[in-house]
Structures are given as structure tokens and as C-alpha cells.
Amino acid sequence: MNLEIQAYNDRQVTVDKEICDLLAKQIDSEMKEAESKIWHAHPVWFLDGNPIVGYSKQKAGLRLMFWSGASFEEERLNVTGKKFKDASIFYTTSEQINTKDLRRWLKKSKAIQWDYKNIMKRKGRLERLQ
Numbered sequence: 001m002n003l004e005i006q007a008y009n010d011r012q013v014t015v016d017k018e019i020c021d022l023l024a025k026q027i028d029s030e031m032k033e034a035e036s037k038i039w040h041a042h043p044v045w046f047l048d049g050n051p052i053v054g055y056s057k058q059k060a061g062l063r064l065m066f067w068s069g070a071s072f073e074e075e076r077l078n079v080t081g082k083k084f085k086d087a088s089i090f091y092t093t094s095e096q097i098n099t100k101d102l103r104r105w106l107k108k109s110k111a112i113q114w115d116y117k118n119i120m121k122r123k124g125r126l127e128r129l130q
Contacts, residue, residue: 001028002036005043012057018094019062023055026099030106050117050129052109061092064102067116071128072108076101085114085126 001024009020020043027045028036034045034052044054055064066072069087070079076098077087091097113129115122 001025002043004038005036008038008043015093016057016062019091019097020055022094022097022099023062023064023102026097026102027053027106030103031110047110047113048117050113050115052113053106058090061090063088063090066105066109068109068112068114069105071112071114072105074101074105074108077105 005024009017009024012020024036024043027034031045031047031052034047035049036043036045038044039046039051039054042054042056045052051067053064053066055062057063065086065088066077068085069077070085072087074087077089079087114126115129116126119126
């Protein structure tokens with residue numbers, strides 16, 4: 001696991017650390033080709049410089065977010081906005097994480113991508129990569 005991400009996880013309270021460690025382990029296992037780092041203070045995984053998946057501590061719990069998740073057509077992923085293509089799910093315990101769902105979402109995150117890497121260059125307009 002990326003040492004910065006491990007340090008982020010280690011700073012969490014016990015229940016959140018368990019969630020973070022499980023998410024990081026699963027993401028690393030499915031996204032071996034991804035670059036992982038702390039980005040905007042949260043763990044994020046990138047493919048070719050494009051953000052794919054990450055998680056962050058929020059009031060509602062640990063938020064797992066897929067940058068292109070709105071296009072996954074997955075009932076359990078919550079789509080909140082219209083402008084961007086992200087979707088997320090919140091966890092308050094590690095037992096809530098369905099690893100089968102998570103693996104499927106991670107596979108979709110490789111196959112379905114919107115180009116966030118160049119969003120500034122395109123003045124906020126997203127284009128589908130895959």
C-alpha cells in the first residue's frame with residue numbers, strides 16, 4: 001500500500017481505519033496498474049493521470065467515490081449532481097462493504113471513464129474516454 005495512504009488510514013479512528021484499510025486493500029488488488037496518492041487530502045487512484053476512485057472521511061461516514069460512477073448504472077451508487085459523472089456510497093462500518101460489488105465497480109471504473117484529467121483544458125466539459 002502507498003505509504004501516504006497508509007498514514008492517512010492510520011490517522012482515522014478505529015472503525016474508520018478498518019473501512020479505509022479494507023477499501024485500500026481491495027482497490028490495490030483490483031487496480032494494480034493504477035497510481036495511488038493523496039490528492040486534495042484524500043486517497044485517490046489514477047489511470048493514466050485520470051482520477052478513478054478514492055475515499056474520504058465525511059460527516060455521513062467514509063465516502064467511496066468513483067469519478068465516472070454515474071455511468072456504471074449501479075443502484076447502490078448514489079449520483080448527486082448533473083454536471084459531473086461521479087457516484088458514491090457511504091460506509092459507517094467495514095461490515096457494510098460488499099466486496100463482490102466493490103470488485104464489480106472497480107472493473108467498471110477501468111472500462112468506463114470520463115476525462116477528468118483534461119477538464120480544465122476543456123473549460124469544465126467532460127468527454128467520455130472509454
